[in-house]
C-alpha cells in the first residue's frame with residue numbers, strides 16, 4: 595500500500611463499476627468499520643477480506659480472521675512474508691523499526707499486498723477498490739490523508755493490462771466509538787486486546803506506548819521473551835528510550851522464569867550495562 599498521493603481526477607466510480615473490493619483487514623476496530631462500509635455498499639461476492647500476518651500478531655489473530663470471513667460469508671485472503679518480523683529483524687534489518695524507518699510496514703504489509711494484487715489482476719478485474727480504515731483523529735499524520743488516491747498497483751497505460759485501483763478511506767472522519775458501533779451491527783466481537791489496551795496493532799509495535807507493551811508481556815510472556823532476546827542478540831533496543839527487557843523485568847516475577855531464560859537475563863543485564 596505504498597502511497598501514490600495522486601488523487602484520481604475521475605473521483606470514485608459508481609458502485610456498479612468496481613469489479614472487486616479489497617478490505618485491508620487487521621482484526622482491529624477501524625478495519626471492522628471499513629468492512630461494515632464495504633458490506634453496505636457492495637455485494638459480498640465482490641469483497642475480499644485481506645489480512646497480512648506480520649509474524650508479530652496476537653496468537654488468536656488468524657483464527658479470528660477466518661472466523662470473521664466465514665461468519666460474514668466473504669472471501670478471506672491471508673498474506674505473509676515467510677521471513678516474518680523476527681526473521682527480518684534478526685537476519686536482515688538488524689535494528690528495530692522506528693517512526694522514520696518503518697520497514698515492518700513496507701516489507702510485511704505493503705510489499706506483500708502489492709505483490710498479491712499484481713498477481714491477481716485478472717481475478718480482480720479492471721477496476722478494483724482498495725479500502726483501509728485510517729481515521730483522522732488517530733494521529734497528526736493521518737489528519738491530512740485524502741479520502742481517495744490511486745493505489746500503487748494502478749497501471750498507467752493499458753500496454754500490460756487495463757487495471758485501475760482506487761485506494762479509498764471510508765472512515766477518515768468518524769470517531770472510534772462509531773467503529774465499535776459498526777462492529778456491533780455486524781455482530782462481531784471487538785478483538786480481545788481492547789479489554790486492556792486502546793489500539794489493536796502488532797503485539798510489540800515500536801509505536802505503542804510502553805504500558806501497552808507491558809500489558810501484552812503480562813499476558814504473553816513466552817512470545818515477549820523472543821523479542822527481548824532479539825534486543826540482546828542485536829544489542830539494539832526496541833525503542834531508543836526504552837528497552838523491552840526493562841519492561842519485561844518490571845512485569846514478571848523473576849522466580850517464575852526457567853533456568854535458560856535466567857541465563858539470558860544475566861547476559862541481558864550485561865547488555866543493559868554496555869548499552870547505557
Ligand code: SF4
Pocket residue numbers: 648650691696698699702703795796798799800801
Ligand atoms: S503495527 Fe507497528 S510493528 Fe506492526 S507493521 Fe505497523 S508499525 Fe510495524
